[in-house]
Amino acid sequence: MNILVCLKQTFDTEERITIENGRISEDGVEFVINPYDEYAVEEAIRLKEKHGGEVTVITIGPERAEQALRTAMAMGADKGVIVDIEELEEEPDEHTIAKILAATIKEEDLAFDIILCGYMAVDDGSAQVGPRLAELLEIPHISTITKLDIDGNKVSVEKDVEGDVELIDSSLPILVTAQQGLNDPRYPSLPGIMKAKKKPLTRLELDDLDLDEEEIAAKTETIDVFLPPKKQAGKILQGDIKDQAKELVQLLRNEAKVI
């Protein structure tokens, strides 16, 4: 089975956000594989362990993003592709990213039976690239899956639908996006980390892909980045715990007016 995983390197979710010169500062930030993409990587490796085949991990990002690919390879992915788009003059949007991923898959002749992505990235949180990519590759997709079974050509999944679960059947080739609960990603082992250093990695730049700038030009742009207003310290109630409960209910009714 040929398995592709698209992943993004993101800030660790424990990081605080600061803004410098109108941009999110990356100073001293710890980067990880986007947690939702990590579920996708884990699921891909499990598919390979069960059905055989090869797992290729793809990312778009600056040089530092190679580390995310190496981590995925240490978990068990076989090879990686990184597309550096630093030469892009304008800020990319989801349209840009999906187009570049589709072009990479087509032009590098990356054969696939299944493509796995995280359902969203914890930084931009737009949840767009997976479904967009499926459309550009003209294959079906199922988003926010929490269980995946493949039998021959047949695909059965459980999909999280805002708390409810849909049981969906489909067939290969397909793109699925991973929701939390799909699996428990493994930690890379030490031998895994050693092996990952030698696994093949293809580095591409935009010029290597047959795309014209106009075709991938972002349709949207960011005009402002800002932090939410700091919350004022609240009121800690005092006294007998029963009276506190009573007071709180009154405050919610009369002061906050939410009940």
Add this chain to the structure above:
Amino acid sequence: MSRNVLVLADVRDGKLRNVSLESLAAARKVAEGGSVTAAVFGSFAKDLVDPLAEHGADKVLVVTNHELDQYTTDGYFAAFKKVIEHINPDVIFTGHTAVGKDLSPRIAARLGLGLVSDVTRVELEEGRIVFTRPIYAGKAFVKKVFKEGTVFATLRPNNIEKGEADSGRKANVEELRVDVPADLLRTIVKDVVKKSTDGVDLSEARIIVSGGRGVKSADGFKPLEELASLLGGAVGASRGACDSGYCDYALQIGQTGKVVTPDLYIACGISGAIQHLAGMSNSKVIVAINKDPEAPIFQVADYGIVGDLFEVVPLLTEEFKKLLAQN
């Protein structure tokens, strides 16, 4: 500049979701005299015309194929694409819901459009539509505009105020036929397992009662469920509670998990790790109940009670019962 705006009505269990009415309010705002069309799919579509009209739709396009009663990507894709080609809108809004998140990016890719998703605010500035949306799960925000093409956005439930219903308001109703042959649907929904508590979805809940490691067990969620059910709210959880196996991951609120903005968020036994705060700190009113007075959750709380949740939550439920009985 007047604009023609298209809103896709989001239907769950045959009922119109609030986010669709909120989207209509946003649509009216950006239409600036243009026409607002709502599209609604499913055999029950005609029953949903009135609330759409009363909340601002000038025209309602109904697609009554029974194949669209259950959402499938390909079925809705065919219908929505046909609607868009029929209306040729300047602006398209859907909910940032299971349907909108699944469908809108795919439609955008097919039509070569930009898409701004998970919008919490829609404004007009110097003739442009400016969208505000959270990044890093609300640790920061960005404002986005379109450089070209049709404006397309998914709107987060519970953030844009819906307008008052105008019961006298009527809309033109037009029925659109769409072919949905069986072989068009490449994914087939075999079954739907209902899990959400009392049908109140976390992303749309006005009140959320949420538990952390402090609930100690799956049973520990019971008093929280009682309080939530009394208030017509939903139960949520922190990653700690989910990782400990006390509850389903579907309940997780945080940077991984759901980002919520209810009117009232009651955090019980949640310490307030930064990844959890990202998911809930934009709630309108936050109550924290925790044994540890130093817990970071108190820094974002409007009201705090330092105490054992197993003592405090039942007391609160009792007090709320008294209050609600007075009305």
